[in-house]
Amino acid sequence: xxxxxxxxxxxxxxxxxxxxxxxxxxxxxxxxxxxxxxxxxxxxxxxxxxxxxxxxxxxxxxxxxxxxxxxxxxxxxxxxxxxxxxxxxxxxxxxxxxxxxxxxxxxxxxxxxxxxxxxxxxxxxxxxxxxxxxxxxxxxxxxxxxxxxxxxxxxxxxxxxxxxxxxxxxxxxxxxxxxxxxxxxxxxxxxxxxxxxxxxxxxxxxxxxxxxxxxxxxxxxxxxxxxxxxxxxxxxxxxxxxxxxxxxxxxxxxxxxxxxxxxxxxxxxxxxxxxxxxxxxxxxxxxxxxxxxxxxxxxxxxxxxxxxxxxxxxxxxxxxxxxxxxxxxxxxxxxxxxxxxxxxxxxxxxxxxxxxxxxxxxxxxxxxxxxxxxxxxxxxxxxxxxxxxxxxxxxxxxxxxxxxxxxxxxxxxxxxxxxxxxxxxxxxxxxxxxxxxxxxxxxxxxxxxxxxxxxxxxxxxxxxxxxxxxxxxxxxxxxxxxxxxxxxxxxxxxxxxx
Amino acid sequence: xxxxxxxxxxxxxxxxxxxxxxxxxxxxxxxxxxxxxxxxxxxxxxxxxxxxxxxxxxxxxxxxxxxxxxxxxxxxxxxxxxxxxxxxxxxxxxxxxxxxxxxxxxxxxxxxxxxxxxxxxxxxxxxxxxxxxxxxxxxxxxxxxxxxxxxxxxxxxxxxxxxxxxxxxxxxxxxxxxxxxxxxxxxxxxxxxxxxxxxxxxxxxxxxxxxxxxxxxxxxxxxxxxxxxxxxxxxxxxxxxxxxxxxxxxxxxxxxxxxxxxxxxxxxxxxxxxxxxxxxxxxxxxxxxxxxxxxxxxxxxxxxxxxxxxxxxxxxxxxxxxxxxxxxxxxxxxxxxxxxxxxxxxxxxxxxxxxxxxxxxxxxxxxxxxxxxxxxxxxxxxxxxxxxxxxxxxxxxxxxxxxxxxxxxxxxxxxxxx
Numbered sequence: 035x036x037x038x039x040x041x042x043x044x045x046x047x048x049x050x051x052x053x054x055x056x057x058x059x060x061x062x063x064x065x066x067x068x069x070x071x072x073x074x075x076x077x078x079x080x081x082x083x084x085x086x087x088x089x090x091x092x093x094x095x096x097x098x099x100x101x102x103x104x105x106x107x108x109x110x111x112x113x114x115x116x117x118x119x120x121x122x123x124x125x126x127x128x129x130x131x132x133x134x135x136x137x138x139x140x141x142x143x144x145x146x147x148x149x150x151x152x153x154x155x156x157x158x159x160x161x162x163x164x165x166x167x168x169x170x171x172x173x174x175x176x177x178x179x180x181x182x183x184x185x186x187x188x189x190x191x192x193x194x195x196x197x198x199x200x201x202x203x204x205x206x207x208x209x210x211x212x213x214x215x216x217x218x219x220x221x222x223x224x225x226x227x228x229x230x231x232x233x234x235x236x237x238x239x240x241x242x243x244x245x246x247x248x249x250x251x252x253x254x255x256x257x258x259x260x261x262x263x264x265x266x267x268x269x270x271x272x273x274x275x276x277x278x279x280x281x282x283x284x285x286x287x288x289x290x291x292x293x294x295x296x297x298x299x300x301x302x303x304x305x306x307x308x309x310x311x312x313x314x315x316x317x318x319x320x321x322x323x324x325x326x327x328x329x330x331x332x333x334x335x336x337x338x339x340x341x342x343x344x345x346x347x348x349x350x351x352x353x354x355x356x357x358x359x360x361x362x363x364x365x366x367x368x369x370x371x372x373x374x375x376x377x378x379x380x381x382x383x384x385x386x387x388x389x390x391x392x393x394x395x396x397x398x399x400x401x402x403x404x405x406x407x408x409x410x411x412x413x414x415x416x417x418x419x420x421x422x423x424x425x426x427x428x429x430x431x432x433x434x435x436x437x438x439x440x441x442x443x444x445x446x447x448x449x450x451x452x453x454x455x456x457x458x459x460x461x462x463x464x465x466x467x468x469x470x471x472x473x474x475x476x477x478x479x480x481x482x483x484x485x486x487x488x489x490x491x492x493x494x495x496x497x498x499x500x501x502x503x504x505x506x507x508x509x510x511x512x513x514x515x516x517x518x519x520x521x522x523x524x525x526x527x528x529x530x531x532x
Numbered sequence: 533x534x535x536x537x538x539x540x541x542x543x544x545x546x547x548x549x550x551x552x553x554x555x556x557x558x559x560x561x562x563x564x565x566x567x568x569x570x571x572x573x574x575x576x577x578x579x580x581x582x583x584x585x586x587x588x589x590x591x592x593x594x595x596x597x598x599x600x601x602x603x604x605x606x607x608x609x610x611x612x613x614x615x616x617x618x619x620x621x622x623x624x625x626x627x628x629x630x631x632x633x634x635x636x637x638x639x640x641x642x643x644x645x646x647x648x649x650x651x652x653x654x655x656x657x658x659x660x661x662x663x664x665x666x667x668x669x670x671x672x673x674x675x676x677x678x679x680x681x682x683x684x685x686x687x688x689x690x691x692x693x694x695x696x697x698x699x700x701x702x703x704x705x706x707x708x709x710x711x712x713x714x715x716x717x718x719x720x721x722x723x724x725x726x727x728x729x730x731x732x733x734x735x736x737x738x739x740x741x742x743x744x745x746x747x748x749x750x751x752x753x754x755x756x757x758x759x760x761x762x763x764x765x766x767x768x769x770x771x772x773x774x775x776x777x778x779x780x781x782x783x784x785x786x787x788x789x790x791x792x793x794x795x796x797x798x799x800x801x802x803x804x805x806x807x808x809x810x811x812x813x814x815x816x817x818x819x820x821x822x823x824x825x826x827x828x829x830x831x832x833x834x835x836x837x838x839x840x841x842x843x844x845x846x847x848x849x850x851x852x853x854x855x856x857x858x859x860x861x862x863x864x865x866x867x868x869x870x871x872x873x874x875x876x877x878x879x880x881x882x883x884x885x886x887x888x889x890x891x892x893x894x895x896x897x898x899x900x901x902x903x904x905x906x907x908x909x910x911x912x913x914x915x916x917x918x919x920x921x922x923x924x925x926x927x928x929x930x931x932x933x934x935x936x937x938x939x940x941x942x943x944x945x946x947x948x949x950x
Contacts, residue, residue, distance in 0.1 A: 074578070074579050075579055077579070078579030078584065078588075081588075082588070082592065085830060085833065171730070172730070172733065172734055175731070175734055175736055176721070176731075176736075216612075216613075217697075219697050219698075219720050219721050220697070220698060223648055226648065228648060228649075230611070230612055230615065230616060230619070230648075230649040230651075231611070231616075233611070233612040233613075233615075233648065233649055234610075234611050234612060365581075365724075366579060366581075369581070369585070369834075372833075372834060372835055373830075373833045373834045374833070375833075377749065379749060379753055443607070443608065443609060443610075444611065483721045483723070484721070486720070486721045487719060487720070487721035487722060490717075490719045490720070490721070491692075491719055491736050491737075
């Protein structure tokens with residue numbers, strides 16, 4: 035195993051392979067950071083190049099684009115409230131308020147640093163899991179997946195802040211929206227009104243851009259000031275503080291990374307869920323988070339970014355063990371790697387173990403390099419928040435339109451983005467929490483599918499499987515712990531008053 | 533002299549006409565057309581996956597076989613299982629031979645079954661050829677009792693098949709077996725082939741239906757056993773029987789309908805109305821590209837099969853599907869939908885209502901001297917009073933009702949009262 039680890043490291047440190055990794059990182063940090071342009075598009079464009087490369091070079095070029103895409107994704111989320119990709123929606127929650135407070139540099143630095151640490155933790159977990167990969171994946175069937183998704187749905191409570199009823203309603207609306215399109219299990223068209231663009235349902239990116247970016251644009255236009263009307267302060271100091279924050283809250287980073295890995299193992303969940311899970315869990319467990327989260331608390335940024343990067347390590351687990359891609363991007367990557375003779379599955383854990391190690395090394399080295407690169411440009415990026423609205427609004431609007439369109443090349447998605455922009459504006463104005471709506475949209479179909487399959491397989495008895503009961507116990511703890519904490523703090527407050 | 537001039541002019545005119553006739557055949561005219569032009573390659577799905585692979589592969593290798601070497605640009609146009617791209621080709625694409633598309637292989641079936649959103653007529657698009665043929669098969673897990681197609685047909689215990697959802701081959705093939713009397717249960721909701729293989733490995737299901745190309749590796753690694761196939765014969769499946777071999781005549785017709793598109797698994801089309809010369813150039817460039825050494829090498833490295841299907845054969849297959857009888861199409865449609873509960877074997881008990889509980893959710897009747905109870909669902913049980921559909925709370929003690937249910941104490945499918 036040690037030989038394989040050394041071979042893997044040496045493989046990606048060859049000058050050509052390393053250079054290709056740098057190319058991948060630059061492409062990922064510039065192109066993929068643009069809203070709507072995911073790593074999938076970049077990888078599809080790079081695949082033909084892979085034909086002429088050797089195994090290590092192909093891994094370096096193709097996988098580096100994917101491995102670091104979640105790091106630079108946070109830039110537009112923090113600066114403009116426009117999510118750079120599926121995994122950076124929750125970054126908006128605290129990242130953007132920090133930018134508004136003039137702390138853009140700190141938020142960016144914290145995001146990049148926690149991304150690097152999260153990426154490393156994800157890779158280490160993958161490393162530890164190698165001997166038990168196959169039994170680990172076999173342990174989880176549709177019933178266990180269903181219950182895991184339920185844990186995610188329980189997060190709605192945490193994400194609703196002080197308006198739980200509004201949160202539950204928003205989550206319900208999200209669930210209804212998720213039903214639009216062809217029902218994967220029965221093939222029925224639900225709420226499509228014979229409109230062809232509704233057959234594929236609502237895509238996450240246009241909805242998120244609409245809900246979060248458009249209301250901010252309207253507010254910015256009305257206020258007539260840039261994103262931040264406060265002085266930026268010492269940007270170098272902000273950056274240092276951000277890096278320090280990630281280390282100060284190391285337990286949060288660790289916890290969130292484990293959540294990320296866990297979400298990664300479950301095929302089909304993806305970054306779009308990992309960020310909300312981590313954010314919700316941080317909000318429930320960090321002291322005082324209920325008051326400060328959503329108003330520019332750096333812990334909100336740290337939790338999200340460490341989870342989305344750690345997720346990548348986790349999603350390699352089912353891919354390497356069984357050849358089941360943890361996400362559609364991984365399916366594309368391994369489709370490409372087959373061209374150079376790398377086939378996911380059992381071989382990756384036996385005779386091709388050195389290649390698996392090269393991927394683990396790549397996750398570690400790639401995220402560190404990307405974070406350092408991004409940190410170097412933090413000052414310049416943070417300046418963007420001081421641009422005047424007459425410049426800022428057209429830029430962000432253009433990004434919003436391109437991002438919505440680019441996700442699936444459909445003009446209708448731009449209209450959907452604008453419609454959700456209007457909904458988002460009114461939700462924001464009336465104090466309705468927006469994240470539960472997104473969570474409903476993402477988790478609805480997954481929960482429905484796993485429940486359907488579980489019932490067909492085991493009837494109602496699927497609820498009594500040991501794995502399901504264990505996860506249910508975790509769910510109960512997740513829901514009741516913050517309530518118990520809340521009650522305790524209230525009691526304590528009363529005692530001190532008395 | 534004047535006569536001679538006239539004669540010369542006439543001869544010149546004739547010669548010119550003949551010469552122009554030689555040069556100006558549709559093909560020769562088209563020779564210069566593509567120079568400096570950009571050809572769009574529309575792909576019916578998002579980046580990644582088989583259609584995208586073949587679309588990009590041909591976009592890379594076709595230009596060198598087209599006179600004028602036009603530039604190819606690839607545009608992914610996913611949506612509605614490929615219907616969006618087909619609609620675009622039929623209604624909005626330029627009809628001058630500068631737009632080519634790799635469309636979904638189920639296009640003709642979608643048109644024949646009048647799927648929602650279809651706004652194209654396949655017979656009006658020009659086929660260019662298909663880049664690969666495909667084989668579908670039924671595979672079983674290694675640790676379960678069924679090892680052959682015959683055993684599957686004779687199975688007394690219900691055999692569970694993992695499927696994605698109706699409309700997909702993984703659902704349609706077990707549905708076809710079920711219609712033909714095989715003791716099969718479909719467990720749907722699994723996303724992608726690999727998750728279905730994992731369900732087999734976990735022991736949740738016995739088998740699944742999948743394309744050979746996507747199952748090859750699982751056969752080697754997980755020891756899956758192919759028991760029957762449909763579509764193009766494959767040398768690697770020697771000794772595996774064709775699905776039709778143990779099916780009824782109607783089942784064979786349906787298997788043929790499902791198998792027809794597999795012969796042209798990666799179909800390429802251009803729009804209607806393309807001048808014949810340009811169409812000829814595109815078709816021959818497509819054929820030549822598929823025999824190109826570099827293309828074959830790339831396909832081999834990606835472990836993708838390449839097999840050219842002539843446009844004429846594609847048109848014949850599509851014609852067969854579009855002309856399929858309503859009976860077979862009705863069968864196909866019933867296989868694509870989740871079947872309704874079969875109530876033909878349910879018990880039918882009639883008697884006076886003796887007791888009602890929970891607002892009509894539980895109803896008791898006296899049948900052959902004993903009280904029997906049926907659960908009544910608000911949505912799944914059809915409740916009628918004197919032949920008219922009513923809510924369950926309208927049923928009162930003393931009415932005479934007929935239960936249609938699996939057995940006493942279970943949920944009724946129908947409750948007819950007088």
